[in-house]
Amino acid sequence: xxxxxxxxxxxxxxxxxxxxxxxxxxxxxxxxxxxxxxxxxxxxxxxxxxxxxxxxxxxxxxxxxxxxxxxxxxxxxxxxxxxxxxxxxxxxxxxxxxxxxxxxxxxxxxxxxxxxxxxxxxxxxxxxxxxxxxxxxxxxxxxxxxxxxxxxxxxxxxxxxxxxxxxxxxxxxxxxxxxxxxxxxxxxxxxxxxxxxxxxxxxxxxxxxxxxxxxxxxxxxxxxxxxxxxxxxxxxx
Amino acid sequence: xxxxxxxxxxxxxxxxxxxxxxxxxxxxxxxxxxxxxxxxxxxxxxxxxxxxxxxxxxxxxxxxxxxxxxxxxxxxxxxxxxxxxxxxxxxxxxxxxxxxxxxxxxxxxxxxxxxxxxxxxxxxxxxxxxxxxxxxxxxxxxxxxxxxxxxxxxxxxxxxxxxxxxxxxxxxxxxxxxxxxxxxxxxxxxxxxxxxxxxxxxxxxxxxxxxxxxxxxxxxxxxxxxxxxxxxxxxxxxxxxxxxxxxxxxxxxxxxxxxxxxxxxxxxxxxxxxxxxxxxxxxxxxxxxxxxxxxxxxxxxxxxxxxxxxxxxxxxxxxxxxxxxxxxxxxxxxxxxxxxxxxxxxxxxxxxxxxxxxxxxxxxxxxxxxxxxxxxxxxxxxxxxxxxxxxxxxxxxxxxxxxxxxxxxxxxxxxxxxxxxxxxxxxxxxxxxxxxxxxxxxxxxxxxxxxxxxxxxxxxxxxxxxxxxxxxxxxxxxxxx
Numbered sequence: 001x002x003x004x005x006x007x008x009x010x011x012x013x014x015x016x017x018x019x020x021x022x023x024x025x026x027x028x029x030x031x032x033x034x035x036x037x038x039x040x041x042x043x044x045x046x047x048x049x050x051x052x053x054x055x056x057x058x059x060x061x062x063x064x065x066x067x068x069x070x071x072x073x074x075x076x077x078x079x080x081x082x083x084x085x086x087x088x089x090x091x092x093x094x095x096x097x098x099x100x101x102x103x104x105x106x107x108x109x110x111x112x113x114x115x116x117x118x119x120x121x122x123x124x125x126x127x128x129x130x131x132x133x134x135x136x137x138x139x140x141x142x143x144x145x146x147x148x149x150x151x152x153x154x155x156x157x158x159x160x161x162x163x164x165x166x167x168x169x170x171x172x173x174x175x176x177x178x179x180x181x182x183x184x185x186x187x188x189x190x191x192x193x194x195x196x197x198x199x200x201x202x203x204x205x206x207x208x209x210x211x212x213x214x215x216x217x218x219x220x221x222x223x224x225x226x227x228x229x230x231x232x233x234x235x236x237x
Numbered sequence: 238x239x240x241x242x243x244x245x246x247x248x249x250x251x252x253x254x255x256x257x258x259x260x261x262x263x264x265x266x267x268x269x270x271x272x273x274x275x276x277x278x279x280x281x282x283x284x285x286x287x288x289x290x291x292x293x294x295x296x297x298x299x300x301x302x303x304x305x306x307x308x309x310x311x312x313x314x315x316x317x318x319x320x321x322x323x324x325x326x327x328x329x330x331x332x333x334x335x336x337x338x339x340x341x342x343x344x345x346x347x348x349x350x351x352x353x354x355x356x357x358x359x360x361x362x363x364x365x366x367x368x369x370x371x372x373x374x375x376x377x378x379x380x381x382x383x384x385x386x387x388x389x390x391x392x393x394x395x396x397x398x399x400x401x402x403x404x405x406x407x408x409x410x411x412x413x414x415x416x417x418x419x420x421x422x423x424x425x426x427x428x429x430x431x432x433x434x435x436x437x438x439x440x441x442x443x444x445x446x447x448x449x450x451x452x453x454x455x456x457x458x459x460x461x462x463x464x465x466x467x468x469x470x471x472x473x474x475x476x477x478x479x480x481x482x483x484x485x486x487x488x489x490x491x492x493x494x495x496x497x498x499x500x501x502x503x504x505x506x507x508x509x510x511x512x513x514x515x516x517x518x519x520x521x522x523x524x525x526x527x528x529x530x531x532x533x534x535x536x537x538x539x540x541x542x543x544x545x546x547x548x549x550x551x552x553x554x555x556x557x558x559x560x561x562x563x564x565x566x567x568x569x570x571x572x573x574x575x576x577x578x579x580x581x582x583x584x585x586x587x588x589x590x591x592x593x594x595x596x597x598x599x600x601x602x603x604x605x606x607x608x609x610x611x612x613x614x615x616x617x618x619x620x621x622x623x624x625x626x627x628x629x630x631x632x633x634x635x636x637x638x639x640x641x642x643x644x645x646x647x648x649x650x651x652x653x654x655x656x657x658x659x660x661x662x663x664x665x666x667x668x669x670x671x672x673x674x675x676x677x678x679x680x681x682x683x684x685x686x687x688x689x690x691x692x693x694x695x696x697x698x699x700x701x702x703x704x705x706x707x708x709x710x711x712x713x714x715x716x717x718x
Contacts, residue, residue: 047620050623050624051623052620052623052624071628072623072624072626073623073626073627073628073631076624076625076626077626081624081625082620082624084617084620084621084624085617086615086617088615088617088618088620088621089621090618090621090636090640091640092639092640101622101625101635101636102625104625104626104627104631105625105626146621149625150624153625153626159624
């Protein structure tokens with residue numbers, strides 16, 4: 001059984017149909033990426049999984065538990081953590097406080113400190129900035145903080161919404177190598193990206209969304225080699 | 238202008254020393270000094286005689302008169318009617334007529350406290366010269382150039398110099414007889430007065446220019462609060478008849494006003510927190526109720542709302558009580574009878590009615606401020622908080638509201654100042670607030686001018702003080718961001 005099963009998902013913003021029946025799965029320990037143009041429904045899928053949006057039709061099952069009627073905070077407690085688009089760290093809290101907020105659902109101090117140490121081993125830069133206010137960090141550091149905060153709830157599935165947004169290419173590479181590293185420690189990842197080349201290079205499998213539907217799917221390497229994908233999203237061919 | 242920035246902390250170049258602001262400042266200082274040497278008030282009221290119907294007379298002379306006591310009011314209370322008031326005006330000898338002459342005469346009288354306000358008014362322009370001269374001295378001679386703080390201080394004091402000049406004139410001709418005196422050409426101030434006034438205005442212009450150019454600390458508005466308070470205090474102290482009496486009469490009104498405002502404000506904050514949360518709620522019912530409340534209550538004038546609560550609400554209670562009693566006739570439950578009677582007899586006290594009215598009306602306005610503050614926080618913050626496992630209310634409490642407070646605080650502070658002023662409307666509800674006490678006193682004595690000037694000054698001190706506090710809080714919160 002897959003870790004996450006999304007089947008025939010329909011989501012609408014009022015009269016606008018953002019998702020028109022998409023189906024995909026994420027296996028245990030996988031990195032799966034959703035790529036596509038603006039408005040294809042990538043972020044919408046992600047926000048529906050985390051419970052911020054309610055589907056009109058279809059289901060989202062996490063280890064066999066239906067998430068579609070569950071509130072956001074309950075979904076987090078099941079082990080799904082979202083790193084929102086645009087980072088959305090808490091600007092008036094220090095790096096340390098931001099990370100502690102990530103462990104909001106947990107109570108055991110020792111375990112929380114362990115998790116924080118693990119975040120620091122992935123992002124040594126955060127440790128240097130420990131007492132700095134979140135809002136004063138650079139864009140790359142804020143993204144690291146947002147991912148670190150997402151990891152603080154010890155998720156089994158991490159939802160990443162456009163982690164490369166607004167970052168310099170060198171930082172994007174750094175972030176993506178850390179994403180691979182986090183995955184190698186056993187966290188499954190659903191990655192939503194506009195930067196298709198980068199996303200497919202770290203992912204195991206990928207889905208290409210077009211206007212609310214899955215247009216293509218397959219192994220990441222196969223998608224990278226696919227001429228259609230290359231033309232539409234990789235600027236090649 | 239780039240070179241101006243170098244005027245603080247480093248020695249000024251020759252070109253900078255000839256900066257127009259410094260030149261104007263020097264001219265201003267010279268003009269004030271010159272003006273005080275020239276004849277300022279060439280004539281003055283040498284004496285006044287009040288004749289009563291029993292043929293007794295009371296005479297007053299300088300400096301009792303300079304204290305602008307009404308000739309009719311300074312006399313000990315008499316049963317007799319006033320039949321005539323004659324005023325003698327005489328020329329002041331050249332030296333005595335100058336600003337320094339007047340100051341010397343006033344300071345030399347035996348009853349100095351009676352002329353304290355006049356002396357203060359004459360002294361302020363001279364006092365303003367000291368920091369102004371200090372600024373000039375630093376500009377021209379100091380190796381360290383100008384200092385921002387001294388410019389701020391000089392500007393704050395200079396600001397009051399022209400006002401003090403005008404006040405000193407009003408003292409001289411008697412405030413209450415202003416219109417009368419304007420018809421007497423010989424009581425108009427002469428050359429020295431206008432020269433000193435022009436000089437003091439130049440001081441303000443020059444220092445304001447320096448102030449703007451060098452981006453000094455903001456004008457110390459606390460000085461204005463202090464000045465207004467001092468004016469009120471001087472009135473009460475130097476002219477106890479009638480100001481002390483008015484003060485004693487309206488003093489408790491100040492406390493009533495403050496109590497109403499503070500208690501209403503606490504309720505307003507609670508109501509508007511709920512209102513603001515309602516306005517951002519996704520539930521259509523809660524959103525609808527909150528929006529209806531905000532839209533309706535903002536559309537009705539506060540005065541009408543207060544009158545409704547005071548006059549119309551008892552009728553509503555009466556009707557409701559009647560309804561409950563009729564229900565009692567149908568179902569015969571004992572508690573309905575007592576509840577119905579209680580409802581029929583329910584009357585809000587003036588104080589409760591006032592607090593209720595202000596809370597309901599201002600709650601609607603401040604709700605909108607809360608809503609705007611909450612909406613100003615990026616929606617992603619709520620989603621980020623939710624995806625960390627917080628419930629909607631937890632996210633509001635720990636993430637959204639703490640950030641929104643920084644946005645909400647300044648406008649809410651302004652609403653507090655507005656509330657302070659609008660609280661004067663509750664005087665129609667038989668609440669003995671500051672305004673009401675003023676009206677009562679005026680109705681008794683017909684001293685409309687004196688009463689309302691003191692009431693206005695009291696409100697001014699309160700509101701200016703509150704605005705300063707709001708500004709201070711505002712500066713603190715923006716500094717942190």
